[in-house]
Amino acid sequence: MKKVLFFLCLMTALVLQSNAQIRTPQPSPSGKVMQTVGMTDVTIEYSRPSMKGRTLFAKNGLVPFGEIWRTGANSATKITFSTDAKVGGAEVAAGSYAILTKPMADKWTVMLFPYESSNWGSYVEKDPAATVTAQVMKNPTTVESFMMAIDGLTNNGATLVMAWGNTIAGLPIEVPAKEMAMASIERALNGPTAGDYYAAAAYYHSEGMDLKKAHKWVKMANAEGATYWQLRLQSQIEADLKMYKEAVATAKKSLDKAKEAGNNDYIRMNEANIKKWSMKK
Numbered sequence: 001m002k003k004v005l006f007f008l009c010l011m012t013a014l015v016l017q018s019n020a021q022i023r024t025p026q027p028s029p030s031g032k033v034m035q036t037v038g039m040t041d042v043t044i045e046y047s048r049p050s051m052k053g054r055t056l057f058a059k060n061g062l063v064p065f066g067e068i069w070r071t072g073a074n075s076a077t078k079i080t081f082s083t084d085a086k087v088g089g090a091e092v093a094a095g096s097y098a099i100l101t102k103p104m105a106d107k108w109t110v111m112l113f114p115y116e117s118s119n120w121g122s123y124v125e126k127d128p129a130a131t132v133t134a135q136v137m138k139n140p141t142t143v144e145s146f147m148m149a150i151d152g153l154t155n156n157g158a159t160l161v162m163a164w165g166n167t168i169a170g171l172p173i174e175v176p177a178k179e180m181a182m183a184s185i186e187r188a189l190n191g192p193t194a195g196d197y198y199a200a201a202a203y204y205h206s207e208g209m210d211l212k213k214a215h216k217w218v219k220m221a222n223a224e225g226a227t228y229w230q231l232r233l234q235s236q237i238e239a240d241l242k243m244y245k246e247a248v249a250t251a252k253k254s255l256d257k258a259k260e261a262g263n264n265d266y267i268r269m270n271e272a273n274i275k276k277w278s279m280k281k
Contacts, residue, residue: 031048
């Protein structure tokens with residue numbers, strides 16, 4: 001009995017210890033910037049160390065001139081672009097990148113590495129996807145906690161700002177907003193695509209709405225290069241409209257294409273519908 005009591009007391013102590021989690025403020029709290037530039041979403045995730053009266057960027061400063069800096073504190077600073085973009089004139093593909101910098105008095109070398117992990121040291125010996133130069137200027141006011149921001153927004157770009165103490169480094173970002181807008185305009189002016197007509201027809205059919213309109217749309221979608229699943233939808237709409245002769249003919253086309261594709265599910269469904277609708281013609 002004593003052994004059992006001892007075991008229960010030990011387990012209780014372990015549970016209480018495992019549940020006791022002390023939370024205190026982080027010395028370098030995490031920050032996140034989310035900004036749409038043109039039609040591109042840019043997100044920055046980083047940590048914000050504080051100045052605390054220290055000399056920051058100098059030969060013997062907290063961030064020595066000419067040495068690689070993680071551009072913040074703790075984990076690697078991460079920047080994500082939802083589309084392709086240009087950073088400091090260099091092209092970068094859509095995706096996430098770790099930012100490492102090499103500050104100097106008059107400029108910063110900024111290196112972007114395809115993001116793999118939060119360990120900033122793991123990037124030091126790797127080749128960056130892009131290496132660019134950020135211009136540096138003196139800040140008349142003091143920024144106590146390291147700050148990253150996206151400023152100077154235009155339709156086609158912005159400036160990535162990195163500020164700490166009395167130093168500001170700026171890097172231009174260019175985004176393909178003009179090309180994306182023109183492509184969107186062209187799509188709209190050229191009218192709906194076959195996929196748009198198919199989606200509209202499928203929705204109307206599923207909701208039991210205006211089947212004649214759904215039939216018109218699905219035929220427009222299937223005018224060129226119809227797939228077996230598109231033809232099956234057309235046959236279903238025709239059957240619901242009691243156009244059984246047409247439904248059987250369309251189902252046979254869907255069946256042939258399903259056989260070519262080796263899709264047994266659509267072969268079985270089409271064969272069953274052809275048999276059912278043939279008795280109603």
